Amino acid sequence: MNGFAPRDDIMPWSRTPRTRMEVARPAFPDELAPLAMQGADLPRGLLAGGLQRSYGDSCINDGGALIEMTGLDRFICFDRTSGLLEAEAGVSLAAILKLVIPAGFFLPVTPGTKFVTLGGAIANDVHGKNHHRAGTFGRWIRSLSLLRSDGREHTVSDDDASGLFAATIGGLGLTGIITRATLQLMPIASSNMAVETIPFGNLAEFFALSAVSDASHDYTVAWIDCLAKGDLLGRGIFTRARHASDGVLRVKPPGGPSIPIDAPGFLLNRFSIAAFNEVYFRLAGRARQSTMSYDPFFYPLDAIGNWNRMYGPRGFYQYQSVVPPEVAAEVTAEMLRAISDARQGSFLAVLKTFGDMTSPGLLSFPRRGTTLALDFANRGGPTLWLLDRLDAIVREAGGRLYPAKDGRLPPAMFRAGHPALDQFTTHLDPGMSSTFWRRMTP
Amino acid sequence: MITSPNPLRVLILGAGSGIAQATARLYAAEGATVGLAGRNVERLAVIAADLKARGAAATESFDVDFTATDAAATLAGMVAKLGGLDHVILAYGVLGDQALADRDEAAAMAIIDVNFRSAAAWTLAVANLLERQGKGSLVVLGSVAGDRGRRSNYVYGAAKAGLAVLVQGISHRFRGVGPRAVIVKPGPTDTAMTAGMAKGGPMWVTPEAVAAVVRKAADSGGPVVYAPGRWWLIMAIIRNIPASIFNKMNF
Ligand SMILES: Cc1cc2nc3c(=O)[nH]c(=O)nc-3n(C[C@H](O)[C@H](O)[C@H](O)COP(=O)(O)OP(=O)(O)OC[C@H]3O[C@@H](n4cnc5c(N)ncnc54)[C@H](O)[C@@H]3O)c2cc1C
Numbered sequence: 252m253n254g255f256a257p258r259d260d261i262m263p264w265s266r267t268p269r270t271r272m273e274v275a276r277p278a279f280p281d282e283l284a285p286l287a288m289q290g291a292d293l294p295r296g297l298l299a300g301g302l303q304r305s306y307g308d309s310c311i312n313d314g315g316a317l318i319e320m321t322g323l324d325r326f327i328c329f330d331r332t333s334g335l336l337e338a339e340a341g342v343s344l345a346a347i348l349k350l351v352i353p354a355g356f357f358l359p360v361t362p363g364t365k366f367v368t369l370g371g372a373i374a375n376d377v378h379g380k381n382h383h384r385a386g387t388f389g390r391w392i393r394s395l396s397l398l399r400s401d402g403r404e405h406t407v408s409d410d411d412a413s414g415l416f417a418a419t420i421g422g423l424g425l426t427g428i429i430t431r432a433t434l435q436l437m438p439i440a441s442s443n444m445a446v447e448t449i450p451f452g453n454l455a456e457f458f459a460l461s462a463v464s465d466a467s468h469d470y471t472v473a474w475i476d477c478l479a480k481g482d483l484l485g486r487g488i489f490t491r492a493r494h495a496s497d498g499v500l501r502v503k504p505p506g507g508p509s510i511p512i513d514a515p516g517f518l519l520n521r522f523s524i525a526a527f528n529e530v531y532f533r534l535a536g537r538a539r540q541s542t543m544s545y546d547p548f549f550y551p552l553d554a555i556g557n558w559n560r561m562y563g564p565r566g567f568y569q570y571q572s573v574v575p576p577e578v579a580a581e582v583t584a585e586m587l588r589a590i591s592d593a594r595q596g597s598f599l600a601v602l603k604t605f606g607d608m609t610s611p612g613l614l615s616f617p618r619r620g621t622t623l624a625l626d627f628a629n630r631g632g633p634t635l636w637l638l639d640r641l642d643a644i645v646r647e648a649g650g651r652l653y654p655a656k657d658g659r660l661p662p663a664m665f666r667a668g669h670p671a672l673d674q675f676t677t678h679l680d681p682g683m684s685s686t687f688w689r690r691m692t693p
Numbered sequence: 694m695i696t697s698p699n700p701l702r703v704l705i706l707g708a709g710s711g712i713a714q715a716t717a718r719l720y721a722a723e724g725a726t727v728g729l730a731g732r733n734v735e736r737l738a739v740i741a742a743d744l745k746a747r748g749a750a751a752t753e754s755f756d757v758d759f760t761a762t763d764a765a766a767t768l769a770g771m772v773a774k775l776g777g778l779d780h781v782i783l784a785y786g787v788l789g790d791q792a793l794a795d796r797d798e799a800a801a802m803a804i805i806d807v808n809f810r811s812a813a814a815w816t817l818a819v820a821n822l823l824e825r826q827g828k829g830s831l832v833v834l835g836s837v838a839g840d841r842g843r844r845s846n847y848v849y850g851a852a853k854a855g856l857a858v859l860v861q862g863i864s865h866r867f868r869g870v871g872p873r874a875v876i877v878k879p880g881p882t883d884t885a886m887t888a889g890m891a892k893g894g895p896m897w898v899t900p901e902a903v904a905a906v907v908r909k910a911a912d913s914g915g916p917v918v919y920a921p922g923r924w925w926l927i928m929a930i931i932r933n934i935p936a937s938i939f940n941k942m943n944f
Binding site: 256327336 | 709
């Protein structure tokens with residue numbers, strides 16, 4: 252039987268804040284209920300943890316207990332005909348892909364890293380480059396089992412009337428411990444992707460390309476040059492893709508240089524924004540079509556282990572917002588202007604249009620509109636000042652921020668962006684808590 | 694799912710351990726038939742479902758207390774259920790509490806009972822079976838702790854040392870007979886057995902890394918295999934440190 256032991260080496264992906272928690276890592280489901288009850292009794296309560304790929308403080312519980320779920324990584328049932336997969340919550344998306352790709356299936360929705368757990372993907376109701384087609388991860392969860400800190404387990408399906416399902420999808424781990432879930436996979440004919448990259452000169456061109464491509468392609472996303480100003484504001488490279496139909500179903504990317512030159516991994520290896528621009532300019536200019544394995548397409552950063560360390564001891568900030576479609580063009584322009592005025596270019600600036608498929612979760616981040624994700628090296632005061640300025644723009648526009656990416660998100664901003672918060676709180680598990688939650692509800 | 698017409702039949706003794714589960718997953722992905730023996734049937738059922746989803750042709754669970762069962766007879770029953778046997782992985786063991794074993798004879802004997810007496814009985818039973826059928830592989834999980842006694846775990850180490858010599862002897866006995874026997878000696882591995890130990894250092898490996906060595910050992914190499922391989926060199930050095938120096942060291 253595994254018990255809790257103090258540890259100080261578990262951090263969010265942004266490597267800040269440092270924490271000290273009582274941590275347990277159960278290996279079998281029957282260990283969970285006693286651990287949950289024990290952890291919930293600690294003064295700061297309990298949180299379930301995945302692979303700590305959240306950037307902010309929503310995946311830690313400083314001074315409290317954390318149950319690392321990664322030891323509970325078993326498959327329960329995989330129907331190779333219907334594509335229904337039931338698994339324990341600690342299994343990683345990487346392990347799922349390894350199992351299901353040879354059988355001709357793929358994740359219906361995937362974030363930009365495969366090193367996240369099933370439970371973590373549900374608790375943040377993650378989104379991918381196909382939001383306009385598939386919505387969020389939670390839309391594909393048919394049922395889940397939730398262990399509450401009173402030791403009782405509830406199984407709820409997507410037609411659950413009690414509201415517990417809706418609260419748990421995107422519920423930041425605060426409604427209990429997700430022990431297992433059933434996911435509807437998506438059939439694919441090939442593990443390759445047919446990818447097209449198209450440079451665009453300004454924001455208006457982005458919105459035009461996005462509108463056309465969202466109708467024709469499964470996956471769409473754009474990289475933006477944050478330092479461009481004036482007429483060039485919002486120029487970047489648009490990527491759109493489909494699953495290829497050539498019939499190869501291979502888990503490992505084929506040998507050879509398969510990482511495309513415009514992958515952010517390549518850019519992140521460059522240590523300055525100046526270098527970013529150099530690469531960017533070499534790329535711009537021509538549209539390209541290529542076929543590549545799913546892996547470098549979806550997970551370019553996974554090829555560089557621990558890339559989060561390149562920002563050094565001061566770490567970095569992720570910032571992801573979504574703003575309503577009616578004001579998206581002008582608000583995005585305003586944000587980009589604020590960034591370039593502040594001369595705080597972001598290595599990684601990603602722009603994407605979210606479609607109109609509503610998320611099932613009460614606290615889910617994605618909603619119809621335009622989302623901008625940014626990555627800023629922590630330069631102290633000036634960086635925080637810029638983020639405050641961006642907050643004001645997003646809030647004014649009626650937008651919201653993504654808690655998974657943000658350890659600084661102000662409580663007022665969180666409340667303003669999540670109108671279903673009060674409804675959500677009725678489903679809170681009184682034994683669960685997180686550093687984030689205590690910050691939001693002082 | 695592609696399963697070969699004649700799937701490999703593997704029996705895992707102590708199927709609940711971290712290394713055993715990781716090894717079983719490798720066999721499952723090959724489409725093997727996997728026998729799972731252990732004491733907690735509910736946990737074996739959870740493991741069996743996982744292996745089936747991963748592609749195992751079939752699974753059988755066996756509720757066994759290894760220290761309290763007649764190895765040869767029980768083994769015969771398992772083989773009948775599995776329809777034959779190609780590979781056996783003996784993965785059970787307990788670390789025990791050395792500080793307690795220093796003072797308490799019963800605690801010390803319990804460590805030896807599981808890790809040596811019982812493991813030896815099962816190893817010999819499997820050896821006899823493989824010899825009779827003239828083929829098959831036996832892989833036994835030992836430990837680098839069996840290469841040199843040190844105060845923090847020498848009773849466990851002594852039992853694993855005895856087991857290693859036993860398996861080496863069987864490997865010798867098998868020469869020219871057909872079957873193979875290998876002792877795999879993992880270094881510190883991040884499993885439930887070692888939960889609560891600080892695992893900062895570069896010496897720690899994952900159960901998956903050890904499983905890859907175990908799976909390969911069943912096919913080739915041996916009779917003594919370190920997991921990962923670098924432990925061969927480390928232990929060669931450690932074995933040769935003079936006692937006058939070794940006994941002053943603090944590990
Ligand atoms: C390189 C990179 C790219 C990313 N790209 C995207 C993207 O494109 N889209 C996107 O949406 N996100 C993205 N993310 C964020 C990431 O997908 C989410 O933060 C994800 O939820 C992390 O999962 P995890 O398993 O690491 O969970 P953790 O970060 O450990 O935990 C996340 C939350 O889930 C909860 N949780 C974990 N397991 C359980 C459980 N079993 N039961 C209940 N609650 C649980 C935790 O309490 C916490 O609130 C990206 C992150 C990185 C590092």
